[in-house]
Amino acid sequence: MKIDPKIFEGFSRVLTGVVVPRPIALVSTKSADGIVNLAPFSFFNAVAYDPPTIIFSSSRRTGEEGEKTKDTLANIEATGEFVIAVVVDEIAEAMNRTAAEYPADVNEFEIAGLTEATADIVAPPLVADSPVNMECRLVQVVTIGDPEHGHGLVIGEIVRMHVRDDIINGHRIDHSKLKPTGRLAGNMYCYTTDTYEMVRPKYDASKGIPISH
Numbered sequence: 001m002k003i004d005p006k007i008f009e010g011f012s013r014v015l016t017g018v019v020v021p022r023p024i025a026l027v028s029t030k031s032a033d034g035i036v037n038l039a040p041f042s043f044f045n046a047v048a049y050d051p052p053t054i055i056f057s058s059s060r061r062t063g064e065e066g067e068k069t070k071d072t073l074a075n076i077e078a079t080g081e082f083v084i085a086v087v088v089d090e091i092a093e094a095m096n097r098t099a100a101e102y103p104a105d106v107n108e109f110e111i112a113g114l115t116e117a118t119a120d121i122v123a124p125p126l127v128a129d130s131p132v133n134m135e136c137r138l139v140q141v142v143t144i145g146d147p148e149h150g151h152g153l154v155i156g157e158i159v160r161m162h163v164r165d166d167i168i169n170g171h172r173i174d175h176s177k178l179k180p181t182g183r184l185a186g187n188m189y190c191y192t193t194d195t196y197e198m199v200r201p202k203y204d205a206s207k208g209i210p211i212s213h
């Protein structure tokens with residue numbers, strides 16, 4: 001089957017069905033009035049080491065008629081700060097409870113039964129229940145597609161990272177303890193506990209072939 005994204009109805013579901021599994025960012029923000037907001041985003045990745053840079057992408061509009069800007073995007077554009085907590089199996093159901101379209105004055109930490117912790121540098125709170133929190137400053141919001149109804153690609157620099165002591169050994173994160181949740185399409189998720197190792201080959205110029213070691 002060949003698909004032309006411009007004419008294939010529901011192409012977004014195909015796209016999110018094949019770029020899988022995706023990690024999930026639980027993004028904490030604070031409005032200019034100090035109202036805390038929490039919502040999940042799986043268009044999420046790390047994209048550079050120096051400066052340490054992460055991205056996530058939010059559709060701009062929500063509501064029946066697309067009449068409202070998503071709180072996360074509005075808050076980040078107003079304040080330039082956010083915290084990303086990594087979603088792990090222990091908090092996957094709580095994460096899901098934060099995802100409904102609540103009014104802007106609702107604090108989703110309370111709805112989800114998650115606990116706020118004070119960040120070191122930025123104003124939005126950490127998610128104390130997640131083993132990994134990244135305090136971020138906004139670098140840029142890149143508009144993708146229609147400025148009113150397209151996506152805002154949020155680029156952020158990590159200014160402080162919090163990693164629970166039991167999941168890190170030196171530089172190495174123990175994924176059997178982290179248990180990051182994977183997002184598939186729609187309402188489907190996966191565990192990441194079935195892991196294996198594959199050593200990257202080195203190219204040997206004298207032999208002209210890749211060699212494993």
Ligand SMILES: Cc1cc2nc3c(=O)[nH]c(=O)nc-3n(C[C@H](O)[C@H](O)[C@H](O)COP(=O)(O)O)c2cc1C
Pocket residue numbers: 024037038039040041042043044057058059060062069070071072073095096098099100101102183
């Ligand atoms: C697992 C999961 C992943 C999601 N990923 C995204 C995403 O990448 N981009 C997006 O715009 N919405 C995404 N959503 C939907 C938002 O979380 C939802 O629209 C939320 O109400 C936005 O909240 P806000 O208005 O407080 O920002 C996702 C929802 C779930 C459950």
